Amino acid sequence: MVLYNGTPPNSDGKPATPPPTSITEWKGEYWNNQTLSGNPILVRNDDKVDFDWGNGGPGGGVPNDHFSARWTRQLYFTAGHYCFHVLGDDGVRLYVDNNHVAGEWKDQSGIEYTGGRELTEGHHSLKVEYYENGGDAKVALWWDIGTCPTGPEKIKGPWLWMIAPTDGPGGAVATDADQLAKASGGAITEEMVARNDIRGDRVGNLTWVEAEISATGINNIQDMINQHKAAWGGDWANLPGDINDHSAYALIIIESSYVQSEVTARIGSDDSIKVWLNGQVVHKNAVDRGAGDFQDTFKMNLNAGDNLLLVKVSEHGGDWSMFVGIQAQADFKTKTPVIHPIYSLTTSANPPEGGNVDPSGTHTYDAGTQVLLTANPIDSTKYRFKHWSGDASGSDNPITITMDKDKKVIANFIRIYPLTTSVSPSGSGRVSPSGGTYDEGTTVSLTAAPSPNYRFYHWSGDASGTSPTITITMDKDKSVIANFKNLSEILTFDLKPGWSLISFPGTPVNPNPDSLTSQSSQIQRLFTWDLERFAFRKADKLEFGKGYWVLSLDKTSFTVEVIPTSECVLSLKAGWNLIGSPNATIDFTNPQDNPDGSVLPPARFYDPDKFTYTRANQLEPTKGYWVIALQDCTLTLKSSAPPVAPSIPPVAALTPAWTLPIKVTGEADITQYLTLGAHAQATEGFDRNLDEIAPPPVPQGMLPVQAYFPNNHPLFSRLTTDIKPLAEAMSWRFQVEIPEKPATLSWDASNLPGNLTVILDTDTDKIDMRTLSIYLLPAGTHQLTVTIVSRVIPKVSKLLQNYPNPFNPETWIPYNLAPSAVVTIKIYDVTGQLVKTLHLGQKEAGVYQEKSSAAYWNGTNDAGEKVASGVYFYTLEGGSFRATKKLMVLK
Numbered sequence: 001m002v003l004y005n006g007t008p009p010n011s012d013g014k015p016a017t018p019p020p021t022s023i024t025e026w027k028g029e030y031w032n033n034q035t036l037s038g039n040p041i042l043v044r045n046d047d048k049v050d051f052d053w054g055n056g057g058p059g060g061g062v063p064n065d066h067f068s069a070r071w072t073r074q075l076y077f078t079a080g081h082y083c084f085h086v087l088g089d090d091g092v093r094l095y096v097d098n099n100h101v102a103g104e105w106k107d108q109s110g111i112e113y114t115g116g117r118e119l120t121e122g123h124h125s126l127k128v129e130y131y132e133n134g135g136d137a138k139v140a141l142w143w144d145i146g147t148c149p150t151g152p153e154k155i156k157g158p159w160l161w162m163i164a165p166t167d168g169p170g171g172a173v174a175t176d177a178d179q180l181a182k183a184s185g186g187a188i189t190e191e192m193v194a195r196n197d198i199r200g201d202r203v204g205n206l207t208w209v210e211a212e213i214s215a216t217g218i219n220n221i222q223d224m225i226n227q228h229k230a231a232w233g234g235d236w237a238n239l240p241g242d243i244n245d246h247s248a249y250a251l252i253i254i255e256s257s258y259v260q261s262e263v264t265a266r267i268g269s270d271d272s273i274k275v276w277l278n279g280q281v282v283h284k285n286a287v288d289r290g291a292g293d294f295q296d297t298f299k300m301n302l303n304a305g306d307n308l309l310l311v312k313v314s315e316h317g318g319d320w321s322m323f324v325g326i327q328a329q330a331d332f333k334t335k336t337p338v339i340h341p342i343y344s345l346t347t348s349a350n351p352p353e354g355g356n357v358d359p360s361g362t363h364t365y366d367a368g369t370q371v372l373l374t375a376n377p378i379d380s381t382k383y384r385f386k387h388w389s390g391d392a393s394g395s396d397n398p399i400t401i402t403m404d405k406d407k408k409v410i411a412n413f414i415r416i417y418p419l420t421t422s423v424s425p426s427g428s429g430r431v432s433p434s435g436g437t438y439d440e441g442t443t444v445s446l447t448a449a450p451s452p453n454y455r456f457y458h459w460s461g462d463a464s465g466t467s468p469t470i471t472i473t474m475d476k477d478k479s480v481i482a483n484f485k486n487l488s489e490i491l492t493f494d495l496k497p498g499w500s501l502i503s504f505p506g507t508p509v510n511p512n513p514d515s516l517t518s519q520s521s522q523i524q525r526l527f528t529w530d531l532e533r534f535a536f537r538k539a540d541k542l543e544f545g546k547g548y549w550v551l552s553l554d555k556t557s558f559t560v561e562v563i564p565t566s567e568c569v570l571s572l573k574a575g576w577n578l579i580g581s582p583n584a585t586i587d588f589t590n591p592q593d594n595p596d597g598s599v600l601p602p603a604r605f606y607d608p609d610k611f612t613y614t615r616a617n618q619l620e621p622t623k624g625y626w627v628i629a630l631q632d633c634t635l636t637l638k639s640s641a642p643p644v645a646p647s648i649p650p651v652a653a654l655t656p657a658w659t660l661p662i663k664v665t666g667e668a669d670i671t672q673y674l675t676l677g678a679h680a681q682a683t684e685g686f687d688r689n690l691d692e693i694a695p696p697p698v699p700q701g702m703l704p705v706q707a708y709f710p711n712n713h714p715l716f717s718r719l720t721t722d723i724k725p726l727a728e729a730m731s732w733r734f735q736v737e738i739p740e741k742p743a744t745l746s747w748d749a750s751n752l753p754g755n756l757t758v759i760l761d762t763d764t765d766k767i768d769m770r771t772l773s774i775y776l777l778p779a780g781t782h783q784l785t786v787t788i789v790s791r792v793i794p795k796v797s798k799l800l801q802n803y804p805n806p807f808n809p810e811t812w813i814p815y816n817l818a819p820s821a822v823v824t825i826k827i828y829d830v831t832g833q834l835v836k837t838l839h840l841g842q843k844e845a846g847v848y849q850e851k852s853s854a855a856y857w858n859g860t861n862d863a864g865e866k867v868a869s870g871v872y873f874y875t876l877e878g879g880s881f882r883a884t885k886k887l888m889v890l891k
Contacts, residue, residue: 026071030062034131036070046071049128053137068131069139079121081292083148087112088130089138095127099318100289104296107133114148115268116292118218147216148293152266152325154215158336160208160251162193163225163239170245171271171316175286179247179314193249194276194310196337202406205235210336213250213322218270218292221248221313221320247314250322253306255333260302266294268323269313276310278303291321308337341367343403347411349375354383354413365403374398375411386414386439415440417474421482428454428484438474445471448482455564457485466584466621467639490561491622495523495552499698501606502550503580505621506562508542515560516542522556525549527699529578536699545570545637547578547624549699567638572599572629575715576696579603579627581619584639589617591627591635598633600688604695611670611704613695626695628716630688654679654689656723658752660769660786664736664777666705666743674707675721676732676786682725686713692721706737731787738779745775745784754820754844755791760784793845794818799876799883800849802857806890809859809866813838813874814849821879825855828873835861835872843878859889 025047029040042060049071057064086094086103089110093103102115130139164179181189183204202208211228214220222243229236254277267273267283268291275283275298283298313322326332344364347357355377365371375385375397387395391407401407416439421431429450438444448456448468456468462478463470472478488509493502517523526539527549539548542560545568564583572579572593591599602615603625619625619637627635659677666672675692682690693716694708708718709732724730736743749758749769758769762784767775769786794816802813813825823840838855848854857874861867869891875884 026073028058029070029072030058030060031068032061032063032066034066034068034133036068036129036131040070049139049141051137051139055136057132057137064137065132065134068129070130071126071128071141073126074123075126076123077119077121079119080145081116081118081147083144083146083293084115084117085112085140085142085144086128087138087140089136090133091129091131092139093129094141095125095129096290097124098127100287101291102295104285105129105131110136110138113295114293115289115295116148116218117290118292152264152327155252155324155326155334156215157212157250157252157334158210159213160337160339161211161224162203162208162249163206163243164203164247164249166245166247166314168245169316170247170314171288172286172314174245174247174314174316175272175274175284175312180249190249190276190310190312191279193251194308195279196308202341207232207234207236208251208339209236215323216292218290218321219319221315221322243320244315244317247312248320248322250311250313250324251337252309253335253337254302254309254326255306255335256302256304257331258304262299263302264297264327265300266297266323266325266327267311268293268295268321270319270321271316272314273322274312274314276308277301278307288316290319291323294323294325302332343367344406345371345401345403346408347373348408350389350410350412354378354415355385355411357409357411367403369403370400371403372398372400373409373411375413377413382415383413384416384439386412388412417477419444419472419474419477420479421446422479423448423482423484424460425484427451429456429482431480431482440474442474443471444474445469446480446482448484450484454484455487457483457489459483488561488563490559492557492559493550493622494557495550495555496608497552497554498608498611499606500550500552500608501547501624502622503547503624504542504544504560504562505581505583506564507544509561509563511542513539513542516550516558519558520552520556522553523550523558524553525551525699527551529576531573531577534573534575536696544568544582545580547580547626549624567636570635570637572627572633572635574629574631577627577629578624579635579637580624581621582637582639583621584637585621586619586637586639587617588619592638593629593636594634595631598629598631599635600628600630600693603627606698611668612672628693628695630715654681654687656682656690657726658756659723660747660749660752660758660788662707662734662745662747662786664705664707664743664745666738667741668704670704672705672707673720674709674734676709676734677721677723678726678730678788679723680726682723684724686711686719687723690721690723691719694718694720704739704741705743707734709734728790729787730789731785733783733785736777736782736784738777738782740779742776742778745777747773749773752788755793755846757789757791759787759789761787791846794847797878797881797883799874799885801885802874802887806888807859808869808889808891811857811859811887812851813855813857813876815855815876815878816847816849817843817845817878818881819879820844821881823855823876823878825857826875826877827857828875829867830871830873835867837862 023045025045026049028044028046030042031040042062084094084101086092087110090107091105093105094101096117101117102113128141164183166174166179167177167182178190180193180203188203209232211224213224217223226241229239270291271288272286277300282300285296311324342364344362346362347360349355349357355375358374377383377385385397388409389412390410392399392401392409416437418437420435423429429448432447450456458466459470460483461481463472463480513526527536528539528546530537544565566582566584568582570579588601588603591601593599602617604613605616605623605625607614616625656677656679659675662674664672679690709722711717711719722732747769760767760769763782795818797818798816800814802811804811823843825838826834827836829835840855859867867889869889872887873884874887
């Protein structure tokens with residue numbers, strides 16, 4: 001069935017009607033020129049576009065020759081495929097939804113054009129443009145439901161395909177630009193491909209590939225690419241699913257049994273199209289249009305034998321399609337062209353100063369060529385060839401590769417370094433291995449073995465450390481010296497004013513404490529820890545493996561002669577133990593205890609500069625450490641202790657859901673640190689994988705400030721970190737002892753979840769820890785409590801009805817906020833005029849319904865004037881949420 005605006009077409013050629021007061025049918029606009037330029041001289045209602053004026057014209061002052069016209073209309077279509085027909089004498093073109101569907105803008109004599117279009121149900125815009133250049137004047141538009149007449153059978157292929165980006169917008173403006181030359185850097189051009197004068201299977205980053213194209217569909221080029229790119233692989237697989245501003249090149253051979261002249265060819269394209277046959281351009285239409293079928297018709301001549309057809313379709317945006325058909329006088333066959341590939345080989349050396357490869361640089365080879373590669377170090381005393389990488393592998397040199405693709409081959413050279421070792425003093429020991437030449441990055445394990453009456457002291461030169469076995473990395477020429485000493489040595493201890501925590505990394509030659517205190521009048525006391533009484537006592541003997549507190553009135557130093565010992569086994573009691581490190585650095589992240597899991601890392605070391613304890617994951621010689629044991633056990637301290645499989649699984653450290661650190665800063669900026677937090681697996685008691693225990697305070701003296709969480713554990717009574725089980729309401733009690741001058745509490749609650757309310761209860765005040773971050777405490781002992789309560793977080797944001805409503809003069813607007821957001825409420829009158837804007841600022845997720853939290857409006861506009869009685873609308877905006885309700889002002 002043929003339709004034209006609901007009625008069949010005719011050619012009655014009625015004279016023009018007077019200008020209408022309104023356009024209800026086709027809007028016909030007429031110009032007294034052929035270019036649709038300027039203002040039309042006639043605008044009228046036309047019931048259809050179907051005119052045969054003969055040698056006349058439209059009338060109404062429009063000339064009979066050299067005029068132009070445009071008809072536009074919105075029409076309702078049911079969903080389906082439509083075949084549109086336009087006829088023109090002379091130029092005519094049809095646009096559907098601003099897409100060029102059919103017609104050509106050229107002088108012609110009553111030529112009919114067809115174009116298919118898939119339409120959705122609803123209204124679509126139609127536009128017909130026409131010009132007349134003398135003689136007969138004729139123009140008509142009609143359409144069929146269904147596909148357009150097919151004419152010749154569409155050639156599905158397989159074609160040989162290549163895709164190349166346009167240098168700017170695609171479509172009509174890219175028709176005569178050579179995208180192949182651009183993509184290949186000038187190595188391959190459209191003219192070369194059209195003549196089949198090419199070698200190699202690549203253009204730029206893409207290879208030519210074979211694929212059939214569907215004979216239907218308005219996006220069959222893009223559909224073909226999406227369907228096959230995974231199988232093609234390589235760079236094709238990385239193309240997007242919707243390609244814009246590219247040109248598709250399609251090659252196919254038309255095999256004819258004899259010479260055929262004036263063969264009819266039909267073409268359809270989205271967008272512009274250019275066609276070569278045997279190297280000559282036989283058709284070009286630089287146009288931006290859509291296509292679902294044939295559109296253009298042209299003639300061409302076929303030679304006997306093979307004829308190479310190249311079709312270029314430049315896409316500007318949206319759909320991408322191509323339809324090709326040939327209506328020859330005799331049968332013909334199609335076949336896919338064969339392109340013989342060539343491949344490039346690029347060789348390089350890594351690092352470049354290490355050597356070179358023969359052949360070097362970049363060369364091209366026919367497929368299947370075998371190439372011999374040889375790697376040559378520049379200086380064999382500094383570099384050696386190690387292995388091939390890239391598109392070759394292995395360490396054979398030379399190697400042969402077969403050119404079956406573009407290849408990049410790297411010869412990897414490695415720097416080599418000499419290692420020399422020596423001992424000091426001469427004859428005091430030996431080093432194994434004694435030296436050699438090693439690749440860069442090689443790790444070499446060196447072991448120092450002392451001669452009789454000597455002990456290993458330390459490494460020097462290009463190595464350091466006190467362990468007799470070390471590992472060094474060869475990253476330069478290296479000379480390593482193993483230094484040995486007699487069995488005993490004299491150690492110097494430097495003390496600072498106040499308390500210091502020390503130990504002896506070996507057995508003291510003179511164990512009498514007086515030998516230490518007699519060296520300086522500044523040294524007042526020497527204390528150790530009584531394991532039986534769990535209390536400090538005055539030291540009566542200097543022993544290896546124990547820690548000692550030393551009190552000095554001022555800076556001073558003393559010396560101790562010891563026989564260094566690199567390992568020891570200590571017996572620990574349940575609770576705190578004061579120990580010393582052997583003459584080695586000990587890893588204390590996984591203490592070697594028995595029973596396993598008895599000792600809780602880390603150890604604690606006293607920092608005399610900060611007057612506080614610090615965590616220690618390593619034990620160092622001459623320092624003393626607090627170590628906590630959960631039961632009686634033994635502890636092995638040995639730097640080279642092999643890893644021991646734990647008899648029970650280690651307790652993994654847990655990360656709290658959130659924490660709140662608190663600093664207590666006293667006189668001279670001496671600070672104690674507390675941390676409270678919550679975790680779903682925590683208990684109200686001590687959790688070894690969450691809580692931290694406070695070591696005993698220094699002996700016979702008060703720090704400027706002490707802070708801790710009281711604990712009722714039988715082995716320890718103070719915590720510095722207390723993690724509690726997650727609950728809606730939680731509280732922590734902690735004690736702060738300030739002997740003389742006031743101290744400052746400070747905290748940072750900004751990282752806590754937004755739904756938590758945090759209150760500090762002091763002796764005299766209740767403080768919102770979210771609004772304040774500092775608090776001054778006077779001297780004395782203070783019992784403080786932190787209470788944290790979870791607020792309700794709604795699942796979705798919601799705007800609620802204001803109250804009271806109606807109101808005068810004030811009202812509250814409640815709401816729920818799911819995600820945190822910047823909240824604004826805008827109030828409009830019934831005409832849509834903005835009356836008032838309430839800027840509520842950044843709001844945390846929560847429920848804002850009470851008068852204390854809901855938005856408040858006093859019934860004034862942005863100028864501060866009272867608004868009139870009536871109905872108003874209020875809109876809440878917060879993040880992506882937006883909602884509106886109605887309120888009433890009643891006076």
